Amino acid sequence: MSKFNCMHMLACAWTGFLKWLMDARMIIILCICIFVYSFVVDPIMANAKLMNESINVLEPFIATLNSGMVLLIIPLGFLTLISDYPKIDDSSIFYIFRIGKKNWLFGQILQLLLMVVTYLLAIFTASVAGACMSGYIGKEWSRVTTNFVAEFPEQSGNFGALLLPENLYNQMTLPVALIESTLFVIMYLFFLGMHLLAFSVAEKKAAGLITCGLIIALGSAFCSINTKLMWIFPMPHAIVWLHYTKFLREPVVPIVYSVIYFTLGIVAELVFCIVSLKRFDYNTIALEVHS
Numbered sequence: 683m684s685k686f687n688c689m690h691m692l693a694c695a696w697t698g699f700l701k702w703l704m705d706a707r708m709i710i711i712l713c714i715c716i717f718v719y720s721f722v723v724d725p726i727m728a729n730a731k732l733m734n735e736s737i738n739v740l741e742p743f744i745a746t747l748n749s750g751m752v753l754l755i756i757p758l759g760f761l762t763l764i765s766d767y768p769k770i771d772d773s774s775i776f777y778i779f780r781i782g783k784k785n786w787l788f789g790q791i792l793q794l795l796l797m798v799v800t801y802l803l804a805i806f807t808a809s810v811a812g813a814c815m816s817g818y819i820g821k822e823w824s825r826v827t828t829n830f831v832a833e834f835p836e837q838s839g840n841f842g843a844l845l846l847p848e849n850l851y852n853q854m855t856l857p858v859a860l861i862e863s864t865l866f867v868i869m870y871l872f873f874l875g876m877h878l879l880a881f882s883v884a885e886k887k888a889a890g891l892i893t894c895g896l897i898i899a900l901g902s903a904f905c906s907i908n909t910k911l912m913w914i915f916p917m918p919h920a921i922v923w924l925h926y927t928k929f930l931r932e933p934v935v936p937i938v939y940s941v942i943y944f945t946l947g948i949v950a951e952l953v954f955c956i957v958s959l960k961r962f963d964y965n966t967i968a969l970e971v972h973s
Contacts, residue, residue, distance in 0.1 A: 686788070690781040694789025698769065699796045707763055711801065714759045715808035722746045723812035725842030730816065730826045733833065737824045739817035740860055743809035745845035747863040748923050754902040757917075760801055760871050761894055767794070767875065768882055783959050787883070791952075794875040798868055823851045849923035862922050862937065869944040870920035874898070876951040884958040919943050 723742045730737045746752050768790045770778075778786045818824075827846045831838050850859055874894050881890025901917030905924070912918045919940035925933050 685782070685784075687781070687785050690785040691789040691792060694777070694781060694786055695792035695796060698790065698793040699800075701769070702763075702767075702793070702797055703800070705763075710759050710763055711804045714756065715804060717755060718742075718746050718752065718805055718808050719812045721752060722749065722845060723809060725840075726826065726845060727813065727816065727842075729830050729840065729842040730824075733826055733830060735824065735826050737813055737817045737826045738820055738822070738856060739810050739813045740819070740856060741817075741824060741827055741846060742813050743806050744850070744856070744859050744863055746805060746809055747867045748847075748850060748859075748921055749845055750902065750905050750917075750921065753867070753917060753921060754898065756805065756867070757871060757874060757898045758895075760798070761874060761878075761891070761898065763801070764794075764797060764875060764878065765891060767797075768879055770882075787879075787955055787959055790879055791876070794872060794879065798871045798875065801871065802864065802868060821855065821857055823856050827851055847923050848928040849926045852928060853923075853926040859922060866920040866922060866940060866944070869948070870916050873916050873944055873947050873951070876948055876955075880951045880954045880958065883955050884961075916944065916947070 722745050726737060726742055726745060746756075781789075823846075828851055830840070830843045834840070837843065854862070874897065877894055877897070878887070878890045881887055881893070897915060898917070901912065901915030904912035904915060905918050905921070913935060918924050919935075922937075925935050925937055925940070927934060
């Protein structure tokens with residue numbers, strides 16, 4: 683195999699990323715953004731109007747990354763967008779042969795990171811843009827988040843109020859919630875992408891897609907019934923408020939455990955990729971492409 687070459691890796695990542703951006707399936711991102719506005723931004727804005735208050739423009743994005751329902755849709759949308767990742771066709775096989783397997787593999791990992799960040803950036807933009815007309819930028823939770831239930835107890839089951847639970851705003855500041863929520867969802871999506879890459883390198887791409895779908899679906903199902911078994915799956919580790927009770931400072935599961943969970947999972951998938959890469963057969967892949 684060829685030696686590591688940063689320029690080859692960067693070129694491989696950027697070329698694949700641009701092809702992904704120009705894919706017709708990018709319409710899915712627009713659909714996800716519309717869904718986020720309707721499902722998250724609009725209910726929170728309705729509560730703000732009822733209270734005659736403004737919200738922090740960052741709150742809808744934090745709510746998006748901490749909603750069990752939305753965090754089922756976001757990974758499924760991302761999995762659909764990267765379903766052919768890593769894309770291997772006739773030109774790809776020649777390209778892999780020319781730059782070397784290792785450079786191609788790490789180029790694919792860098793491309794995955796670019797895709798994850800771009801996907802979340804689009805969702806962030808949709809969330810903030812929807813709230814900026816009547817919101818403000820600040821470091822504190824708005825009164826809409828912290829006082830809505832107290833002022834309107836008859837609406838304690840209001841969907842907009844449930845999007846930002848007490849487990850979140852009682853336990854951490856808004857900047858901490860924003861940073862931790864974003865990083866954990868990035869790690870979750872990156873974990874799924876690495877899982878798909880690992881199975882593709884092992885020439886079991888269909889199995890990778892199926893298991894990714896199962897990981898998302900089962901994680902969501904176990905989160906909905908709130909059982910301890912849910913911590914086997916990555917989804918609860920990506921939802922920050924699940925780590926805490928409503929009032930007590932002692933966490934249900936320490937945040938550091940989730941960092942270790944994702945780190946070990948991603949490293950294991952990387953090791954699996956490297957080991958499988960040694961058996962990566964150009965001839966077999968070429969036959970699959972033409973079949």
